[in-house]
Amino acid sequence: MKLTVNGTRHDVDVEPEMPLLWVLRDELGITGPKYGCGIAQCGACTVHVDGQPVRSCQLPVGDLDGEVTTIEALGTPDALHAVQAAWIDHQVAQCGYCQSGQIMTAAAFLEVNATPTDAEIDQALSANLCRCGTYPRIRAAVKSAAARLNEA
Amino acid sequence: MKYLPLAILLLFPLSAAAQDSEGLEAWDRIYQVTAHPRCANCHVGPDNIPVWSGPSLGAPRPHGMNITAGDSRIGAETLPCAACHVSSTQPNDTPHAPPHIDGFWQLAPVEFEWFGKSTKEVCNQLRDPDRNGGRSFVELADHLKHDAFVAWGFNPGGKRQPAPFTLRDHVNDVLAWGVAGQPCPGD
Numbered sequence: 001m002k003l004t005v006n007g008t009r010h011d012v013d014v015e016p017e018m019p020l021l022w023v024l025r026d027e028l029g030i031t032g033p034k035y036g037c038g039i040a041q042c043g044a045c046t047v048h049v050d051g052q053p054v055r056s057c058q059l060p061v062g063d064l065d066g067e068v069t070t071i072e073a074l075g076t077p078d079a080l081h082a083v084q085a086a087w088i089d090h091q092v093a094q095c096g097y098c099q100s101g102q103i104m105t106a107a108a109f110l111e112v113n114a115t116p117t118d119a120e121i122d123q124a125l126s127a128n129l130c131r132c133g134t135y136p137r138i139r140a141a142v143k144s145a146a147a148r149l150n151e152a
Numbered sequence: 153m154k155y156l157p158l159a160i161l162l163l164f165p166l167s168a169a170a171q172d173s174e175g176l177e178a179w180d181r182i183y184q185v186t187a188h189p190r191c192a193n194c195h196v197g198p199d200n201i202p203v204w205s206g207p208s209l210g211a212p213r214p215h216g217m218n219i220t221a222g223d224s225r226i227g228a229e230t231l232p233c234a235a236c237h238v239s240s241t242q243p244n245d246t247p248h249a250p251p252h253i254d255g256f257w258q259l260a261p262v263e264f265e266w267f268g269k270s271t272k273e274v275c276n277q278l279r280d281p282d283r284n285g286g287r288s289f290v291e292l293a294d295h296l297k298h299d300a301f302v303a304w305g306f307n308p309g310g311k312r313q314p315a316p317f318t319l320r321d322h323v324n325d326v327l328a329w330g331v332a333g334q335p336c337p338g339d
Binding site: 017038039040041046052053054055058059060062063065105109112113120122123124125126127 | 228234250
């Protein structure tokens with residue numbers, strides 16, 4: 001089975017019902033997307049498929065239709081994505097486990113809403129759980145990232 | 153052969169009174185389907201918030217995780233429904249996981265609001281072309297036969313209670329109700 005992840009074409013020998021998250025982590029060694037709950041209740045496994053946020057634990061790889069982007073390719077160490085930069089500025093992460101999912105969801109959200117309100121941020125990101133309770137910093141960082149993207 | 157009863161009904165029309173009575177009986181079964189949580193939970197009003205209700209979920213409450221489908225009814229403004237309700241041909245066999253269809257998950261159009269509405273209200277909606285997608289009763293039945301959401305409602309998997317009766321029964325009831333002149337309670 002062929003799939004494109006972070007701009008690279010891969011050929012994997014897996015069953016079509018294997019969730020994309022398993023393929024990413026166990027077959028391709030791409031471990032930014034995290035396993036949290038396995039039933040789309042936490043958001044830790046969020047990746048983009050053609051720019052849209054997707055819980056990769058839910059998507060059988062045989063149903064994948066599009067190019068996958070994970071946190072590894074959202075930005076680069078030399079040119080962080082605005083959301084990643086804002087995450088550092090606000091020191092959002094505590095334990096960090098949920099953060100790649102948070103960032104991927106936030107980045108996709110800012111593509112459709114350049115000037116979100118607190119309520120809209122809460123609507124877009126409440127399906128990404130953070131057991132450390134970093135939500136106030138997440139909200140602030142999303143607003144900073146929006147401002148940064150609007151300056152660009 | 154699936155629709156033989158209807159074909160017989162079309163060939164040998166009943167008396168007006170009998171037709172009305174059978175039409176209302178068919179409608180009563182249709183309403184049991186439209187009012188069932190499996191169908192009504194996503195036929196919600198202009199707040200665009202799907203409902204969680206049903207035997208395993210208790211009293212109706214808004215979809216968890218602060219979800220709103222927005223005016224787009226697909227979550228385009230915040231988080232797409234499809235972020236979790238992916239398009240997949242695989243069976244829905246995991247309890248508590250988001251159900252999916254082989255298609256794009258979304259709320260029904262707002263003019264198809266059914267949740268919490270009476271049998272009389274929903275009946276009048278479904279015979280009003282302005283509130284049923286501009287469909288005749290035959291087109292309604294055809295829609296039911298081909299819509300992936302409807303098929304899912306009768307076979308939702310994941311230990312979810314399916315909509316009552318069968319899809320075939322439901323299509324036949326819509327056709328029988330239509331042949332009877334789409335009678336509604338309170339006419």
